[in-house]
Amino acid sequence: xxxxxxxxxRRLVGFKDQLTVDAPTVHEGLKELCxxxxxxxxxxLDACGQLRGVHRVAVNRTMLDRSEVxxxxxxxxxxxxxxxxxxx
Amino acid sequence: MARSVTFELPxxxxxxxxxxxxxxxxxxxxxxxxxxxxxxxxxxxxxxVRDHGLGVVIAGLDLEYLRPFTFFDADTLTATVTLRxxxxxxxxxxxxxxxxDGDAAVAGVEAVLRPVRISDGVVLAATPTDLGTDVxxxxxxDEVVPVAPPRLxxxxxxxxxxxxxxxxxxxxxxxxxxxxxxADQWSxxxxxxxxxxVREQVVSVSAADGDALSAALLRPMxxxxxEFRRPAFFLDEITVECRAFRGAQGPVFLHRLSSALDxxxxxxxxxxxxxxxxxxxxxxxxxxxxxxxx
Numbered sequence: 001x002x003x004x005x006x007x008x009x010r011r012l013v014g015f016k017d018q019l020t021v022d023a024p025t026v027h028e029g030l031k032e033l034c035x036x037x038x039x040x041x042x043x044x045l046d047a048c049g050q051l052r053g054v055h056r057v058a059v060n061r062t063m064l065d066r067s068e069v070x071x072x073x074x075x076x077x078x079x080x081x082x083x084x085x086x087x088x
Numbered sequence: 089m090a091r092s093v094t095f096e097l098p099x100x101x102x103x104x105x106x107x108x109x110x111x112x113x114x115x116x117x118x119x120x121x122x123x124x125x126x127x128x129x130x131x132x133x134x135x136x137v138r139d140h141g142l143g144v145v146i147a148g149l150d151l152e153y154l155r156p157f158t159f160f161d162a163d164t165l166t167a168t169v170t171l172r173x174x175x176x177x178x179x180x181x182x183x184x185x186x187x188x189d190g191d192a193a194v195a196g197v198e199a200v201l202r203p204v205r206i207s208d209g210v211v212l213a214a215t216p217t218d219l220g221t222d223v224x225x226x227x228x229x230d231e232v233v234p235v236a237p238p239r240l241x242x243x244x245x246x247x248x249x250x251x252x253x254x255x256x257x258x259x260x261x262x263x264x265x266x267x268x269x270x271a272d273q274w275s276x277x278x279x280x281x282x283x284x285x286v287r288e289q290v291v292s293v294s295a296a297d298g299d300a301l302s303a304a305l306l307r308p309m310x311x312x313x314x315e316f317r318r319p320a321f322f323l324d325e326i327t328v329e330c331r332a333f334r335g336a337q338g339p340v341f342l343h344r345l346s347s348a349l350d351x352x353x354x355x356x357x358x359x360x361x362x363x364x365x366x367x368x369x370x371x372x373x374x375x376x377x378x379x380x381x382x
Contacts, residue, residue: 043213083211087137088269
């Protein structure tokens, strides 16, 4: 799958436009991504390794419900990670 | 009486155009007032975010220029900023009044803030939240207002229905860091920087009614109102579509800001320019009376 990260998390992956990850599901892909980018893990996943509720995931421009992050993906699927809001 | 902070700052040329204070300068003053209010009456802003996990996003800004004022008119400005809770803890409302020392106010601002719960201390990702009872208990009865400030859309609808369109233009910007704040999210107070550029482009190229629109280059802005719907982030592309109308008293500019990626609406901005007769100006105001909030 191809990850595209939008919003304030972009700096945690060095502002790379796309990140290719080999994994069978979205959730597994997130975990692989976080192994490569440990700073991203602190922000993206909670203590139990689950996606934090403040972030949304879309596959091929379709937003997923949080319960759908274990869905299977193909190698050319585009998975977007979106942070809707930041505060300060 | 609602608690406020008052502070003074010397003027410098970067705060002004030849005819008035930059909108961004006034907004900056008021947001500094927010930080000062927090420090004096609650907890310093960095600690509110870091230790209490509470922040805000700007939901709306409304600035009225109350009378003519330029760089040479005073040495110092005094700002008074007051904070209230609105809509049962869903919103905070900052009211700021800016005046030269010992003289009548020159600008008034109402800033509407939406409280958010911060989920991490790295990118400050957040979700909207209502202020809890423990926070609400910090505010006195006269610091709580029952209703939310009015939305901008009815004013936009009225403008589009009642006044002729003179010219329009759009421009796409990349959001670079000078337009963002600490979370790499766009800074609400920087939005006038974008709308100014597109507005001046519309005025400069307009051949249909250049004289009416040229007031927007020659005369001060009277009021700017911004309503935010969704934030944008560092390196996002934003389209600003500007439509210029011949208002009852002068040109009015409507800007719709949207994501260039998916077209989602980000913000709406209205700017009123009035061909002032300075001596005949009656001092009437949308939000303020004799320099104080209504």
